[in-house]
Amino acid sequence: MKPVSDPEYRRDAQSSDAIVVGAGVVGSAIAYGLARQGWRVLVLDGADGDLRAAKANFGLVWVQGKGFGQPAYQQLSRRSAALWATFAQELTADSGIEIDYRANGGIHFCVGQTQWEQRAEKLARWHEQLPGQASCTEMLDRAQLQRLFPKAQFGPEVSGASYGRMDGHVNPLRLLAALQRGLQVHGGTLRTNSPVSRIAPLAGGGFSVHVGAQRFETPRVVVAAGLGSSALGPMVGLDVPLRPQRGQLLVTERLAPILPLPASGLRQTAEGTVMIGVTQENVGYDLSTTTTAAARMSRQAGRILPALRQAQLVRHWSCLRVMTPDGCPVYAESAHYPGAWVALCHSGITLAAFHAGPLAAAVAQARIPDELQIFHHGRFNVPQTA
Structure with missing residues (x-):
C-alpha cells in the first residue's frame, strides 16, 4: 500500500x-521491500569505518536449533526460511545478481558420542517448543552421515550430525549487493558515507533526519x-539495550x-573457499583477531574434515554482532x-x-x-525487585 504523502513533504x-x-542486510531488506510496494525510499548508510555486522557474516539461512527457549523466535525463523526460495528468485530477477542461494539442508557436526x-x-526439546509443528531435523549417526556424503573423509572422532531440512546458505556479500541494487531498480535511493547524527520529530508529525549539514524530511523512519x-x-x-558480540572467522584457499x-x-562457498568460524566473544567493542581463536577454530575444523589441515588460510578477520539481552530480534513502532x-x-x-x-x-x-508483539523492546522493561 503506497502512502498518501503530505504536500509539505512533497515540496x-x-x-x-x-x-x-542503516544499509546493512537488515536495513537494505526492509528498504527493498518498501520500494517493491511503490514507496519512495531513501537509505542512509554510515561511514566505511562503522561497526558493520555484515563484514563477518557466515551466510547461513539457518533454522535448526534457532530460538532454543524462545518459541516465537523459532517460529519466526521457520517462517522466513519458508519464504526464502521465492524471495531469492524475485531478488535475482530484480537485481540481476546471482546470490548463490542453496536450500538443500544443513549439518551440525557432533564430535564424540556424548556430543551426539x-x-x-x-x-x-526444541521441537517440543512448538507442539503440532512438523519436525524439520533428524539425527544421523556416523554411518548415515557417511552415506549422505559418500566422498567425504571425516575425522575418526566424528560421531554423526544433526540434519536440518529447512537450512541453507547464500553468498552474504552478493545478497547485500542485490538488495541494494533491487532497491534502486524500484526507485529507491542509497546514500553511502552519510552517517545520521540526529533524528528529530517534527511538530506537525514526521521527522527530520540530519546528515552533517543536510536535512531530510519524511513521514516515516526506520532505525536499522x-x-x-x-x-x-x-x-x-x-x-533498545544492545551489546556487541565479537565473531572471528577464517577462510581458506x-x-x-x-x-x-x-x-x-563450516561452509564451502560456490567459489570453493571454506569458511571456518565463528567465535562468540563478549569483549566489548574490541575488533582484534587472536591467534588463540584461530588455533581453536582450525583445530576443530581439522577434527571434522582432516583435509582442511593441509589447506592454506588466506584471511582471518572479525566483526561485532548486534545482540539484545535475550538474543531475539526487536521490531517496534515508537x-x-x-x-x-x-x-x-x-x-x-x-x-x-x-x-x-x-x-x-x-x-x-x-x-x-x-x-x-512479543518482539517489542518493552519486554526488557522489567521492574527490579528489592
Whole structure:
C-alpha cells in the first residue's frame, strides 16, 4: 500500500516516503521491500569505518536449533526460511545478481558420542517448543552421515550430525549487493558515507533526519543501524539495550568440493573457499583477531574434515554482532512518535526474506501484527525487585 504523502513533504526536494537508517542486510531488506510496494525510499548508510555486522557474516539461512527457549523466535525463523526460495528468485530477477542461494539442508557436526546424545536431546526439546509443528531435523549417526556424503573423509572422532531440512546458505556479500541494487531498480535511493547524527520529530508529525549539514524530511523512519541504533533510537522514543558480540572467522584457499552442505561453523562457498568460524566473544567493542581463536577454530575444523589441515588460510578477520539481552530480534513502532520504527537482530541473513516481505508490509501499513508483539523492546522493561 503506497502512502498518501503530505504536500509539505512533497515540496521538499530532500523528502521521501520513508527513510531507512542503516544499509546493512537488515536495513537494505526492509528498504527493498518498501520500494517493491511503490514507496519512495531513501537509505542512509554510515561511514566505511562503522561497526558493520555484515563484514563477518557466515551466510547461513539457518533454522535448526534457532530460538532454543524462545518459541516465537523459532517460529519466526521457520517462517522466513519458508519464504526464502521465492524471495531469492524475485531478488535475482530484480537485481540481476546471482546470490548463490542453496536450500538443500544443513549439518551440525557432533564430535564424540556424548556430543551426539546432547544434540539429540536438545533438538527434541526444541521441537517440543512448538507442539503440532512438523519436525524439520533428524539425527544421523556416523554411518548415515557417511552415506549422505559418500566422498567425504571425516575425522575418526566424528560421531554423526544433526540434519536440518529447512537450512541453507547464500553468498552474504552478493545478497547485500542485490538488495541494494533491487532497491534502486524500484526507485529507491542509497546514500553511502552519510552517517545520521540526529533524528528529530517534527511538530506537525514526521521527522527530520540530519546528515552533517543536510536535512531530510519524511513521514516515516526506520532505525536499522545495528549497534549505532543505541544512539539514534532514543531520539524517537526507541531505547533498545544492545551489546556487541565479537565473531572471528577464517577462510581458506579455494579447494575441490569437500563439503556439499553448509554446516554450523563450516561452509564451502560456490567459489570453493571454506569458511571456518565463528567465535562468540563478549569483549566489548574490541575488533582484534587472536591467534588463540584461530588455533581453536582450525583445530576443530581439522577434527571434522582432516583435509582442511593441509589447506592454506588466506584471511582471518572479525566483526561485532548486534545482540539484545535475550538474543531475539526487536521490531517496534515508537509509542511517543508514531511513524518511527526500529528493527534489530543478529540473524539478518535468515530473516532477510521476512524483513523484505511481512515486516516491510507491516511498516507500510503502520501496524505491528499481533504475532510480532512479543518482539517489542518493552519486554526488557522489567521492574527490579528489592
